[in-house]
Amino acid sequence: MPITSTVLNVAGSHPEQLALVGADERLTYSELVEDSRRMFAVVDELHRAQTDPPMPAPETDGIPITAISITSAFHTSRIIAGLAGYRAVSATIDPRWPLTHQVGVIRATGIGVIISDSPTLAEALASSWTGTVISLADFRAREAARTHATASTHGTVAAGEPPASPTPAPAVRDASEPFLMLFSSGTTSNPKAFIKTRQQYRDNVSVSSAHLEPLPRVATLAPGPVSYSLTLYAIIESLATGGSVHVADEFDPITMGRRIESEAISRVVAVPAVVRALAEAARRDPERFTHLDLVVTGGANLPASIRDRLAEILPETRLISYYGAAEIGFIGDSRDGDGTWITVYPTIGAQIRDESGAEVPEGELGTLWIRAAACSYGYVTGTTDAVLRGADGWATVDDQGRIENGRLQLAGRAGDIAITGGHKVSLPQVERAFETYDNLGEVCAIALEDPALGSLIALVIEVSADKTALLKHARARLAPQFVPRRVYRLQHLPRTVGGKIRRVETVDLIMDGLGQRL
Numbered sequence: 460m461p462i463t464s465t466v467l468n469v470a471g472s473h474p475e476q477l478a479l480v481g482a483d484e485r486l487t488y489s490e491l492v493e494d495s496r497r498m499f500a501v502v503d504e505l506h507r508a509q510t511d512p513p514m515p516a517p518e519t520d521g522i523p524i525t526a527i528s529i530t531s532a533f534h535t536s537r538i539i540a541g542l543a544g545y546r547a548v549s550a551t552i553d554p555r556w557p558l559t560h561q562v563g564v565i566r567a568t569g570i571g572v573i574i575s576d577s578p579t580l581a582e583a584l585a586s587s588w589t590g591t592v593i594s595l596a597d598f599r600a601r602e603a604a605r606t607h608a609t610a611s612t613h614g615t616v617a618a619g620e621p622p623a624s625p626t627p628a629p630a631v632r633d634a635s636e637p638f639l640m641l642f643s644s645g646t647t648s649n650p651k652a653f654i655k656t657r658q659q660y661r662d663n664v665s666v667s668s669a670h671l672e673p674l675p676r677v678a679t680l681a682p683g684p685v686s687y688s689l690t691l692y693a694i695i696e697s698l699a700t701g702g703s704v705h706v707a708d709e710f711d712p713i714t715m716g717r718r719i720e721s722e723a724i725s726r727v728v729a730v731p732a733v734v735r736a737l738a739e740a741a742r743r744d745p746e747r748f749t750h751l752d753l754v755v756t757g758g759a760n761l762p763a764s765i766r767d768r769l770a771e772i773l774p775e776t777r778l779i780s781y782y783g784a785a786e787i788g789f790i791g792d793s794r795d796g797d798g799t800w801i802t803v804y805p806t807i808g809a810q811i812r813d814e815s816g817a818e819v820p821e822g823e824l825g826t827l828w829i830r831a832a833a834c835s836y837g838y839v840t841g842t843t844d845a846v847l848r849g850a851d852g853w854a855t856v857d858d859q860g861r862i863e864n865g866r867l868q869l870a871g872r873a874g875d876i877a878i879t880g881g882h883k884v885s886l887p888q889v890e891r892a893f894e895t896y897d898n899l900g901e902v903c904a905i906a907l908e909d910p911a912l913g914s915l916i917a918l919v920i921e922v923s924a925d926k927t928a929l930l931k932h933a934r935a936r937l938a939p940q941f942v943p944r945r946v947y948r949l950q951h952l953p954r955t956v957g958g959k960i961r962r963v964e965t966v967d968l969i970m971d972g973l974g975q976r977l
Contacts, residue, residue, distance in 0.1 A: 498602060513569040513589055516840060519637045524571055525573075532685050634657050654835060659788070674700060675701035676701060681704055682710040734756050762894045808831070809827065892936040
């Protein structure tokens with residue numbers, strides 16, 4: 460994997476260059492190498508101490524799986540980075556997932572060791588699971604003991620103590636070897652696990668480094684849980700290209716502004732909600748953001764209001780909104796306009812197909828299929844029966860979209876497309892029409908069953924608003940079939956732990972009569 464090759468090279472040529480930086484802790488490249496030796500020694504001991512270890516999923520080729528499920532972005536990052544140089548498969552599990560999802564995926568995939576501070580999780584795993592749960596504090600204590608024991612071999616502690624066997628240095632592993640287990644979900648549905656080989660990640664880094672500028676010695680800030688694929692990718696690509704990556708457990712505008720200034724951070728990788736908060740922080744204190752050259756955000760269809768706000772406050776800061784899927788890798792990006800049209804990267808193939816698998820005419824909605832070298836082979840047995848790749852090597856995560864003049868416009872997942880009166884309607888497109896409506900905030904477009912139309916489009920909002928004005932706004936921006944026929948108000952739209960609105964749950968609340976019809 461390129462992360463290990465680069466880490467070793469930079470540790471040799473620029474040992475004092477920062478590799479990983481948290482709020483209160485930091486590691487240079489040379490320190491990261493030594494840290495990984497101690498860390499892997501502890502992980503290896505934990506696996507070897509098991510008398511009846513869990514059987515790892517067959518997709519791992521028998522390599523033991525170590526999972527990290529803690530809130531510390533710094534320690535999650537250093538463990539992932541450290542394990543990359545050894546025969547190990549690592550995974551991050553969001554501790555905010557429902558307990559049943561955490562337990563289910565641990566048992567289904569054969570995870571052997573999990574670093575977690577949750578006594579509830581440990582108790583839930585106590586029966587019918589033979590792996591090991593260890594707290595971060597206990598894990599670090601074992602690392603400290605390894606440091607002490609290693610020092611004894613150099614004569615720096617009292618004689619008579621048993622010497623520690625030196626752990627080999629991290630090394631570049633075989634390209635075909637599995638190294639990372641990722642998950643497609645976990646907040647609203649049962650997680651689907653999939654494996655990334657080292658070559659697939661090399662291919663992924665090759666694409667992102669060509670377009671998203673994780674350049675050598677560049678300081679990148681990537682705030683947020685490492686269980687988010689966007690954050691994890693930012694960490695991997697920064698270390699793989701010889702940069703410095705700064706992490707944070709959450710985005711606090713004041714603290715982040717200070718770090719951007721004091722650490723001369725020139726690149727930020729964050730979810731759209733954080734980009735919005737960053738823009739407001741820059742409005743209050745623009746001098747702290749003079750070093751900031753590039754903001755990279757993930758997810759399709761970045762709201763135009765965020766792009767415009769950042770451009771207004773930080774006109775010299777560029778914004779790239781990339782589109783990708785964790786299973787597939789980076790696919791394309793948008794750099795101007797409202798962000799709805801995506802330029803697919805030259806090395807990536809894209810097709811729109813109908814339900815039969817045939818390509819649709821240009822401009823028509825359908826299912827997006829992708830051909831990319833970084834794509835995983837499939838989902839891990841036992842976590843889903845869904846198929847990722849077809850026999851022809853093309854893959855889909857059921858995103859819907861259209862291609863016109865070589866550019867891609869996304870319309871959401873399969874559940875985000877409604878059929879009303881014979882017309883296909885993209886519910887995210889309905890929502891985008893209200894981004895320019897003053898003081899409305901986020902909205903959710905839903906499809907409700909209707910005997911005459913098949914389904915009708917409804918808009919659900921959180922604030923008080925005039926229905927007549929809302930529909931007038933919609934008619935000026937949408938085709939007739941896209942204009943909502945009903946408007947409801949909920950006190951709070953249901954969201955995932957990551958802040959995304961849950962469309963299916965919103966429908967359930969409306970159908971249960973919990974919304975106020977305007």
